[in-house]
Amino acid sequence: MTTLRKFLKEMDEKGEILAIKEKFSPRFQIPAVIQKFDGGPVLLFKKVRGYKTRVVANVCGTRERLCFALETNVENLYSRLFEAWEKPVEPKIVDDAPVKEVTEKPNLGRIPVLTHFEKDAGAYITSAVISARSPDGEIENVSIHRLQVLDETRLAIRLVPRHLFKLWNLAKQENTDLDVAISIGVHPAVMLAASSPLPFGTSEFAVANTLLNNELRLVKCRYVDAYAVADAEIVLEGRISTREQTLEGPLVDITGTYDIQRSQPIVEVVSVMHREDYLYQALLPSGSEHKLLMGLPREALIWRSVANVVPVVKAVNLSVGGCGWLHAFISIEKQTEGDAKNAILAAFSAHPSLKHVIVVDSDINVYDSNEVEWAVATRFQADKDLVIIRNVRGSTLDPSADQKNGLTTKMGIDATKPLAEHKEKFEKARIPLDKETENFLQGFKA
Structure with missing residues (x-):
């Protein structure tokens, strides 16, 4: 259960996937359905208006589902995270991978990226796991950042002043752009590792590998100096410009309110690789x-x-x-x-x-x-x-x-x-419960 597809298969067997056969648009319609089922089942949109690609959402929508993904329970969840944070293991690098089935020139308009809320600046990729390395190749960071679609080949990235921002500044000092791999459609363990507050210099891929019992695989990108998840659904290879910026936002953030607009760097996408029948993984801003x-x-x-x-x-x-x-x-x-x-x-x-x-x-x-x-x-x-x-x-x-x-x-x-x-x-008052009453109440609930 080390890939998104294997995890979804497990969820399907547990009856936790709701397959939606009606055709919906990625502009507002799919987000409205995701919001309605927030905190509920995994949603699989089999038909997306204007696209051939299916959309999956609410993958990490419950605490119990994340525990299942990490093969633990709620009581031991923090211990499981601490172990991975403290004992990261570098993942295997492979030459061939499912995400390499198709390699093509970028056209972001062919990807069913969602436009979520009425005042959003546009369509946003919200489940992107972005990996980058320092100019000397010694430090790797893997983190999740929102990406606003500007046109067929360009994105605007929100860089908060953390580790990816630090790598971007290091590239800027070298007078070069920062190469990045943008993996979409990955196992929940990778998402959780990429969200973890780790020391600068610890690779979140290594943490994810520990969470996945040393079964995470990476692939080296062809056109940029970065590594991507080998079993991802789709990977965008790109470069974060250290010279060109644009106004990014607004977008609804975790509070359910609109974040302010800021001048942010532009990402130039130079190549796309994906599975033949890739799934686009969506994540609703401010959702569970x-x-x-x-x-x-x-x-x-x-x-x-x-x-x-x-x-x-x-x-x-x-x-x-x-x-x-x-x-x-x-x-x-x-x-x-x-x-x-x-x-x-x-x-x-x-x-x-x-x-x-x-x-x-x-x-x-x-x-x-x-x-x-x-x-x-x-x-x-x-x-x-x-x-x-x-x-x-x-x-x-x-x-x-x-x-x-x-x-x-x-x-x-x-x-x-x-x-x-x-x-x-x-102390809160309690009513004594005898076996007869308990059995009656349990049968009534059933």
């Missing part, structure tokens, strides 16, 4: 896939950071209502007063984009926002349990923050039971 791929690796970092200051961390959830990015619900086994406030500060340290943190006791399910809100209602007092941090770095994706300099105000809520009080007064 977007939130999970961005948020899960940060949840792991928060869990580790909080575990350094609190004896027992039960669970961490970057909540859906908090855009999978700005709000964290954390459950702990509280030992002493102050544990929750230490957990709040540790969470902010681990994930600088975090805006609000709510810490609850281990009897609260952090994946149920109603339970978290109940804990705030019954266990929190604002004069004692509120933490406010003003004028600190936050997320530029937050429309209420200063999006130019990234400053925001952060809030932490200690919604844990005070240890000095009788714990019974904070």
Whole structure:
């Protein structure tokens, strides 16, 4: 199960693929259907208006599906990520590969790239795994970036000031463009690795290879100095210009609001290789896939950071209502007063984009926002349990923050039971359930 196709076969056998036979357009229609089934089954659009290529979406749309892809469970998910981050293994390089079945001159108009929301600047590739190397070939970065289609051969790339941006600057210092391979249609492990906050110099391909039990294969591109996923559906070979830029955006981001326009580099696509009957993998901005791929690796970092200051961390959830990015619900086994406030500060340290943190006791399910809100209602007092941090770095994706300099105000809520009080007064009342009633209720639900 190391390729997207093998993963989809497994999903089909589990009954988790909804095949859509109606013909829909990639402009607004397919995105509307994806949004309707957000967080649900994998969607396979068998007929796309104006194109011969099928579209697949919602591949990484649930936490459970990502766990299945990594051959783990929710309880061991973070440990699985930590192991791969700390023990990356370089993947095999092969000469021949399924993605090389067809090699052709670029014509981005032949790819069913989606236009998602009404005010988007145009069609955007949103599931692109982009790999690049430093000019000396010593450092490789693999990351996901949005790509705005400008014409048949050019894209605009949003370069946030992280590792790919650093490689681009290194190329700029050498007075050369940055070669990139853009792999689309890959296994969820590759997507998750490409979303991971790794040290500069660690190849995300090596992390993905560890997650895939040393079965990831790469292929060297023909026209650019970069490596691509050998079993991808389609690969664009290109160069990020260090001289030419254009206005990029707007596009809806993880918050469900429009990100601001910026001057961004242009990617010149020089060649395309793909499977004979390739699938185009779509990802809806602000959907469950977007939130999970961005948020899960940060949840792991928060869990580790909080575990350094609190004896027992039960669970961490970057909540859906908090855009999978700005709000964290954390459950702990509280030992002493102050544990929750230490957990709040540790969470902010681990994930600088975090805006609000709510810490609850281990009897609260952090994946149920109603339970978290109940804990705030019954266990929190604002004069004692509120933490406010003003004028600190936050997320530029937050429309209420200063999006130019990234400053925001952060809030932490200690919604844990005070240890000095009788714990019974904070426990939710329960109705005793005998076997007869339990059997009746289970049959009724069925």
